Amino acid sequence: MALIDLANPTRFLAFCQRALPWLAGATAIAFVIGIVMAFNAPDDYQQGATVKIMFLHVPAAWLAMACWALMSAAALGTLVWRHPLADVTAKAAAPIGAALTLMCLVTGSLWGRPMWGTYWVWDARLTSVLVLFLLYLGVLALYWTADDPNRGARGAAVLILVGAINLPVIKFSVDWWNTLHQPASVLRIGGSAIDPSILHPLLLMALAFLLLFLTLLLAAMRNEILRRRVRAMQMLQAQRA
Amino acid sequence: MNLGAHADFIVAAYTVAVLVVAGLIAWVALDYSAQRRLLGDLESRGIKRRSRAKR
Numbered sequence: 311m312a313l314i315d316l317a318n319p320t321r322f323l324a325f326c327q328r329a330l331p332w333l334a335g336a337t338a339i340a341f342v343i344g345i346v347m348a349f350n351a352p353d354d355y356q357q358g359a360t361v362k363i364m365f366l367h368v369p370a371a372w373l374a375m376a377c378w379a380l381m382s383a384a385a386l387g388t389l390v391w392r393h394p395l396a397d398v399t400a401k402a403a404a405p406i407g408a409a410l411t412l413m414c415l416v417t418g419s420l421w422g423r424p425m426w427g428t429y430w431v432w433d434a435r436l437t438s439v440l441v442l443f444l445l446y447l448g449v450l451a452l453y454w455t456a457d458d459p460n461r462g463a464r465g466a467a468v469l470i471l472v473g474a475i476n477l478p479v480i481k482f483s484v485d486w487w488n489t490l491h492q493p494a495s496v497l498r499i500g501g502s503a504i505d506p507s508i509l510h511p512l513l514l515m516a517l518a519f520l521l522l523f524l525t526l527l528l529a530a531m532r533n534e535i536l537r538r539r540v541r542a543m544q545m546l547q548a549q550r551a
Numbered sequence: 552m553n554l555g556a557h558a559d560f561i562v563a564a565y566t567v568a569v570l571v572v573a574g575l576i577a578w579v580a581l582d583y584s585a586q587r588r589l590l591g592d593l594e595s596r597g598i599k600r601r602s603r604a605k606r
Binding site: 349353358359360362363366367370405406409410412413416417420421423424522526529530532533536537539540542543544546547550 | 552553554555556557558560561563564565567568571572574575576578579580582583586587589590593594596598599600
């Protein structure tokens with residue numbers, strides 16, 4: 311099957327049917343190995359055992375941003391080409407991205423209290439991630455409250471594209487401003503600054519979270535396609551009545 | 552396993568992560584069964600999508 315064939319919703323549903331069990335299995339295996347590695351990783355010389363929170367916080371933060379980037383590409387597809395699967399992608403991804411951003415904020419706070427002495431500071435990195443969370447809630451509100459799904463989709467697409475400005479702000483906030491949050495230590499010029507004994511479990515947990523995200527995204531997209539079929543059939547039924 | 556002096560924070564973080572992931576899985580699974588039920592009800596009443604009705 312060519313990639314372009316998946317742009318057809320019926321073929322996409324057939325693809326989901328085949329791919330989802332494999333993706334779910336791979337996710338479960340990756341999480342088991344990742345968590346075993348995470349809890350066998352040595353304590354950090356500064357953070358101690360609280361470094362284990364990073365195995366959740368960092369992948370959640372990466373995916374929260376990657377999910378918005380994916381939604382931005384989908385929003386272009388909605389506004390420019392008006393492809394129905396583009397809107398399905400953005401709508402299905404939004405709740406997953408919101409949940410991951412919430413996980414990032416809460417696990418970050420739980421790490422911050424013992425390490426920084428506070429759950430929250432209004433520094434640029436934390437504030438810009440909070441703005442990302444609020445943007446996710448705004449997109450969800452547009453999708454869930456619009457009377458006309460097409461108008462809701464266009465409104466959400468515009469907000470998603472405007473919100474994409476926040477992505478480089480999050481990424482470079484630690485370079486542009488003086489923040490309590492530490493600068494990038496994995497994705498940076500010059501390579502990772504983390505010891506392999508901690509980096510490897512972190513990357514495996516990131517892979518597990520990525521597989522989880524893809525599994526949930528495909529399942530949510532399948533549900534959204536079915537929801538649109540139900541709506542079309544209900545309208546047909548109303549016309550006949 | 553010794554999680555050190557800040558074990559409560561580590562356990563709380565992993566509990567939050569489990570709750571968020573479980574919530575997402577439950578949302579997807581419940582939504583799927585709800586949509587399948589609605590589709591089944593409509594099809595049992597003889598309603599077909601336009602693309603199917605043409606065949």
